[in-house]
Amino acid sequence: MTEDVVVTNALTKRFGELVAVSSLDLKISRGVVYGLIGPNGSGKTTAIKVMNGLLRATSGSARLLDEEVPVRGVIHRIGYMPQEMAIYTDLTVHENLELFAGMYSMSRGNFEGAEKDLLEMIDLAERRDSLVATLSGGMKHRVSLACALVHDPELVFLDEPTVGVDPELRKGFWDYFAELKSAGKTVVLTTHYMDEAVRCDIVGMMRLGEMIAEGTPESLMKAAGTTTLEDAFLANAKEGSV
Amino acid sequence: MNGHRMLAVARKTLRSLRHDRRTAGFLIFMPLFMIAIFGYTFGGDLRDVEVAILNLDTGGSDGSVADAIIAEISYGDTLKLSILSDGHTDPLSTAEGVVRDADAWAAVVFGQGFTAEVEEGIAAMKQGLPVSPCQVVVLLDGSNPNIAQAVVAEVTAAVQRVLVTEYGFNPPIAVHPEMIYGEGAEFIDFFAPGVMGLAAMMVTLMLSIISFVHERANGTLDRLLTTPVTEGEIVGGYALAFGLVALVQSTVILLAAVILFRVEIVGSPLLVLLTIFLLGIGSQGLGFILSSNAKNEFQAVQFMPLILFPSILLAGVFWPLEAVPELLRPVSSFIPLTYAVDACRSIMIRGWGLGEVWPQLLILAGLAVVLLTLSAYSLKKRR
Ligand SMILES: Nc1ncnc2c1ncn2[C@@H]1O[C@H](COP(=O)(O)OP(=O)(O)OP(=O)(O)O)[C@@H](O)[C@H]1O
Numbered sequence: 001m002t003e004d005v006v007v008t009n010a011l012t013k014r015f016g017e018l019v020a021v022s023s024l025d026l027k028i029s030r031g032v033v034y035g036l037i038g039p040n041g042s043g044k045t046t047a048i049k050v051m052n053g054l055l056r057a058t059s060g061s062a063r064l065l066d067e068e069v070p071v072r073g074v075i076h077r078i079g080y081m082p083q084e085m086a087i088y089t090d091l092t093v094h095e096n097l098e099l100f101a102g103m104y105s106m107s108r109g110n111f112e113g114a115e116k117d118l119l120e121m122i123d124l125a126e127r128r129d130s131l132v133a134t135l136s137g138g139m140k141h142r143v144s145l146a147c148a149l150v151h152d153p154e155l156v157f158l159d160e161p162t163v164g165v166d167p168e169l170r171k172g173f174w175d176y177f178a179e180l181k182s183a184g185k186t187v188v189l190t191t192h193y194m195d196e197a198v199r200c201d202i203v204g205m206m207r208l209g210e211m212i213a214e215g216t217p218e219s220l221m222k223a224a225g226t227t228t229l230e231d232a233f234l235a236n237a238k239e240g241s242v
Numbered sequence: 243m244n245g246h247r248m249l250a251v252a253r254k255t256l257r258s259l260r261h262d263r264r265t266a267g268f269l270i271f272m273p274l275f276m277i278a279i280f281g282y283t284f285g286g287d288l289r290d291v292e293v294a295i296l297n298l299d300t301g302g303s304d305g306s307v308a309d310a311i312i313a314e315i316s317y318g319d320t321l322k323l324s325i326l327s328d329g330h331t332d333p334l335s336t337a338e339g340v341v342r343d344a345d346a347w348a349a350v351v352f353g354q355g356f357t358a359e360v361e362e363g364i365a366a367m368k369q370g371l372p373v374s375p376c377q378v379v380v381l382l383d384g385s386n387p388n389i390a391q392a393v394v395a396e397v398t399a400a401v402q403r404v405l406v407t408e409y410g411f412n413p414p415i416a417v418h419p420e421m422i423y424g425e426g427a428e429f430i431d432f433f434a435p436g437v438m439g440l441a442a443m444m445v446t447l448m449l450s451i452i453s454f455v456h457e458r459a460n461g462t463l464d465r466l467l468t469t470p471v472t473e474g475e476i477v478g479g480y481a482l483a484f485g486l487v488a489l490v491q492s493t494v495i496l497l498a499a500v501i502l503f504r505v506e507i508v509g510s511p512l513l514v515l516l517t518i519f520l521l522g523i524g525s526q527g528l529g530f531i532l533s534s535n536a537k538n539e540f541q542a543v544q545f546m547p548l549i550l551f552p553s554i555l556l557a558g559v560f561w562p563l564e565a566v567p568e569l570l571r572p573v574s575s576f577i578p579l580t581y582a583v584d585a586c587r588s589i590m591i592r593g594w595g596l597g598e599v600w601p602q603l604l605i606l607a608g609l610a611v612v613l614l615t616l617s618a619y620s621l622k623k624r625r
């Protein structure tokens with residue numbers, strides 16, 4: 001059974017003259033880890049913001065979990081981790097998590113369980129009561145990720161979740177994403193690390209707002225006749241520019 | 243509206259204040275500082291105003307009327323007298339010089355034939371003859387109207403008393419003030435409610451402007467908006483938090499006013515706090531709207547004087563509304579602080595209850611609702 005949890009139709013976002021996202025057609029099935037890759041400014045963040053209702057599409061449409069964007073009815077089933085560190089630095093780790101849990105009206109019991117698991121995953125259990133302002137950059141990123149996952153969303157958008165995170169923890173993150181996937185959750189993430197991109201089920205390559213190639217990492221490499229995803233991306237980018 | 247989410251927003255707002263000890267301390271000590279400054283500056287009655295006395299009166303058979311008046315004046319502690327010697331060649335210009343050099347605020351001069359003139363006048367009056375009053379000249383430094391007024395009032399009162407006690411001369415008409423409200427009220431009773439309202443408004447406005455600019459700049463506001471929380475709940479949560487801050491502050495001010503300055507609260511302190519709460523959430527809404535038109539803290543804080551000065555000057559905090567020029571009165575009626583100060587004053591001095599101050603409270607509540615709704619709307623529009 002394949003059910004599309006993210007569907008966009010010629011989704012376009014302009015900022016004045018600049019076309020940040022150009023006629024994007026996405027279809028992402030449930031239980032998939034989907035990676036959006038592409039150079040700086042290629043429109044990954046903009047696409048995710050439009051889907052999460054933070055920016056209004058210039059034209060085209062998007063549906064999440066079968067509801068037209070901006071969603072309201074299914075909003076509690078979706079999670080979002082922005083690219084910037086959007087957490088409260090003047091609160092503790094625990095208080096941040098509790099705030100976001102509160103936004104989803106989680107029960108105390110559910111929250112306590114989720115908090116314990118997530119703190120373990122981001123390896124910050126002993127910093128639970130530290131002010132976020134006193135954490136290192138990578139640690140803050142980890143807290144931000146936990147805030148996006150605290151309510152156990154079935155569809156989660158993670159904009160560069162592993163930036164600034166050390167290799168050991170990154171591996172831990174990917175194990176966690178695999179867990180989410182096996183629990184039937186859908187993960188849409190962006191990354192600049194090709195070793196992460198190959199771990200995605202489907203990779204979408206963006207350039208100048210357009211989707212230039214999409215498929216499993218293997219199929220992309222095969223189509224481009226390369227052995228690494230990086231080369232596949234470079235080959236595709238060159239083709240796109242002709 | 244989901245109450246739990248609103249409370250969660252309120253809680254997080256208060257929690258960040260709690261972690262920021264200095265700001266939290268500022269919130270408590272700023273109003274204390276304000277009431278103390280204003281209290282000690284304006285609170286006391288005038289005391290020990292320097293006044294020079296030049297007594298040239300040679301007296302009469304029963305002593306000197308001038309001496310009697312001087313004794314009366316020196317009885318109170320408003321004026322501090324220094325007697326000028328009459329030995330100078332030109333005592334009058336000496337007296338004037340004392341005022342000119344600002345060694346005294348005023349010089350009171352009794353002429354040579356003062357007692358004789360007074361006695362003549364009284365005798366004439368007893369026979370029903372026309373009288374031209376003899377004069378006590380007061381040379382005044384009018385650069386401080388309060389002081390000038392106080393000096394003239396003291397001297398006039400002393401003259402009246404001497405006429406009554408020495409000559410049994412009772413004026414046929416007496417103005418007899420009878421306090422319906424404010425028996426024993428002093429200036430501090432008048433402005434304590436004003437300072438309280440002003441402090442609550444200033445702080446909530448500032449907190450709300452800065453918090454929201456922060457929320458926007460850090461992306462946390464955007465992030466919150468991707469959760470089920472609504473714009474209304476965010477605005478409501480903040481209003482609740484800052485309303486509580488205003489309440490704590492006002493409690494501190496009320497306690498300080500009562501303990502330090504013996505301000506008497508005739509009516510219900512709870513009603514005063516309710517008024518301040520309404521003012522607080524209204525100001526929060528105002529701050530929010532201002533901050534939505536600002537790109538950063540600097541731009542937002544630029545709005546502060548625009549709101550603050552009219553509020554201080556036109557809302558009746560230090561001067562009664564009657565002192566506001568006719569032309570500017572309509573402005574006064576658009577300032578929320580006007581209603582809060584008016585209500586607090588009526589409660590604290592007149593002892594009025596909800597039955598009397600409900601119109602002001604209704605206006606404050608209405609303003610709060612309108613401002614908060616506009617705030618929530620300004621968030622929605624942005625998306
Ligand atoms: N608010 C905005 N106003 C104007 N232009 C914008 C705005 N946000 C993004 N852009 C532009 O849209 C384009 C796409 O930006 P976007 O942030 O989506 O890129 P990205 O793929 O996420 O890049 P990165 O890998 O650096 O995160 C860029 O050219 C950017 O300058």
Ligand SMILES: [Mg+2]
Pocket residue numbers: 044045046083159
């Ligand atoms: Mg980006």
